[in-house]
Amino acid sequence: MRMITLTALAMTLMAGRSDPLAGRIAGPPVDCVDLSRINGPDIVDAHTILYRQSGKRIWVTGPVGECPSLRPNDTLIVEVHGSRVCRNDLFRTVTPGLSIPSGICRLRSFVPYDRP
Structure with a gap:
């Protein structure tokens, strides 16, 4: 149910521009992704963050619960350990243009979307 919601949400919000998840198949969520293999993040909306691994794979994550400060064109600062x-x-x-960071939010699991 959650993967379907993410896909539908991402597709709806990316209307008017190329949908990076079009034609991709969602895999099972994972807890962590190796930083040396990904580019990004790209903030799609208040619920969706994309990390690109390659031309074949895109990882989709977002905040746990609400994160009203998460908006496209903002800079994401992640505390990585x-x-x-x-x-x-x-x-x-x-x-x-602003120097004050938002409140703290947490990331959800990462869902891979692969080209078949």
């Missing part, structure tokens, strides 16, 4: 970004890692955002 070690070489992986993980579920429950804390993050803040900074809006361009």
